Amino acid sequence: MTYCVGLRLEAGLVLLSDTRTNAGLDNISTYRKMFVFEEPGERAIAMMTAGNLSVTQTTLARLQEAIDDPEATPETSIMKAESMLNVATIVGEALSQVTGETRSRMDRMAESANASMIVAGQRKDGHMRLFLVYPEGNFIEATEDTPYLQIGEHKYGKPILDRVITAKTPLEEARKAVLLSMDSTLRSNLSVGMPLDLVVIERDALRISEKRRIEANDEDFARMSAAWSQALRDAFAQIA
Numbered sequence: 001m002t003y004c005v006g007l008r009l010e011a012g013l014v015l016l017s018d019t020r021t022n023a024g025l026d027n028i029s030t031y032r033k034m035f036v037f038e039e040p041g042e043r044a045i046a047m048m049t050a051g052n053l054s055v056t057q058t059t060l061a062r063l064q065e066a067i068d069d070p071e072a073t074p075e076t077s078i079m080k081a082e083s084m085l086n087v088a089t090i091v092g093e094a095l096s097q098v099t100g101e102t103r104s105r106m107d108r109m110a111e112s113a114n115a116s117m118i119v120a121g122q123r124k125d126g127h128m129r130l131f132l133v134y135p136e137g138n139f140i141e142a143t144e145d146t147p148y149l150q151i152g153e154h155k156y157g158k159p160i161l162d163r164v165i166t167a168k169t170p171l172e173e174a175r176k177a178v179l180l181s182m183d184s185t186l187r188s189n190l191s192v193g194m195p196l197d198l199v200v201i202e203r204d205a206l207r208i209s210e211k212r213r214i215e216a217n218d219e220d221f222a223r224m225s226a227a228w229s230q231a232l233r234d235a236f237a238q239i240a
Contacts, residue, residue: 001020001021001050001152001153001189001191001192002017002018002020002021002033002049002050002051002151002152002153002191002192003017003018003050003150003151003152003153003154003156003157003182003185003189003192004016004017004018004033004034004048004049004050004118004150004151004152005017005148005149005150005154005157005161005178005181005182006046006048006118006120006130006142006148006149006150007130007142007147007148007161007165007169007174007177007178008120008128008129008130008142008147008148008167009147009165009167009168009169009170009171009174010167010168010203011169011170011171011174011202011203012128012171012200012201012202012203012205012209013046013120013121013122013128013130013199013200013201014171014174014175014178014198014199014200015034015046015048015118015120015178015198015199015200016178016179016181016182016196016197016198016199017033017034017048017196017197018033018152018182018185018186018192018193018194018195018196019031019032019033019193019194019195019196019197020191020192020193020194021053030193030195031053032197033048033049033050033056033197034046034047034048034197034199035047035048035049035060036199036208036211037067037078037079037121038207038208039079040206040207041124041206041207042123042124042206043079043121043122043123043124043206044121044122044201044205044206044207044208045078045079045084045087045119045120045121046119046120046121046199046201046208047060047091047117047118047119047120048117048118048151049115049116049117049151050115050116050117050151050152051112051114051115051116051135051151051152052102052112052113052114052115054102055095055098055099055102055113055114055115055135056115056117058098058102059091059094059095059098059115059117062094062097062098063078063090063091063094066078066090066094067079074086075090076090077090078090078091081123082123083123083126084119084121084122084123084126084127084128084129084131085129087119087121087123088119088129088131088133088139088141091117091119091131091133092133092134092137092138092139093137095115095116095117095133095135095137096135096136096137097137099113099114099115099135099136113135114135115135116132116133116134116135116151117132117133117151118130118131118132118133118149118151119131119133119139120201121201122201122203122204122206123206124206128201128203129141129142130142130147130148130149131149132149132151144167147165147166147167147169148161148165152192153185153189153191153192154185156184156185156187156188156189157181157182157184157185158181159184160177160180160181160184161177161178161181164177165177171200171202175198175200176224178198179196179198179214179221179224180224180225180228182196183221183224183225183228194214194215194216195213195214195215195216196213196214196221197211197212197213197214198210198211198212198213198214199211199212
């Protein structure tokens with residue numbers, strides 16, 4: 001399983017993913033689920049994936065192949081698409097095609113071919129946008145009323161986002177919120193695991209502003225986790 005979360009705020013985009021794809025007594029696998037594509041000054045795009053690994057890897061491979069194609073067009077390449085809406089459409093079409101090709105084979109083995117993706121970014125002269133793309137290729141978009149999207153094992157990390165995140169949340173507070181959302185998920189579900197990948201795209205920067213790998217021994221993350229646990233215990237004790 002996995003947990004990925006993306007925020008679309010007035011100040012920019014904040015995205016965080018874990019890297020665990022399988023958990024068991026003797027089988028824990030780690031794969032990157034955060035992928036970035038940028039042409040500084042022109043566009044910056046980040047994607048996160050959840051679900052069947054073969055589906056997501058094949059989809060990403062086809063998207064990269066289209067980017068590298070010397071005959072690429074705005075209809076085929078996310079790096080030439082004229083808007084982030086068109087980027088989401090290209091990703092959705094690729095994901096739907098791969099899902100359909102894979103599903104018949106997986107169904108015979110009683111395995112799921114479902115996968116979903118979060119697509120975020122901004123291109124020159126365009127707005128920041130954040131989409132959740134479903135296996136069928138359709139998608140929804142984050143709004144000012146609901147400025148975040150999640151995929152994977154999202155229920156444990158949702159309450160803090162509901163309580164603290166608005167479109168006006170500053171980027172520094174947003175970083176803290178997604179990390180605490182992930183910490184809550186890590187504590188409650190063994191199918192989500194370290195290391196973590198964090199990406200920030202500041203509004204109108206048109207480049208990846210921050211890209212960080214957070215390992216299991218990261219002192220800052222451990223300190224934040226401990227402080228959050230203590231704060232919750234203190235708050236609980238103070239309630240009559």
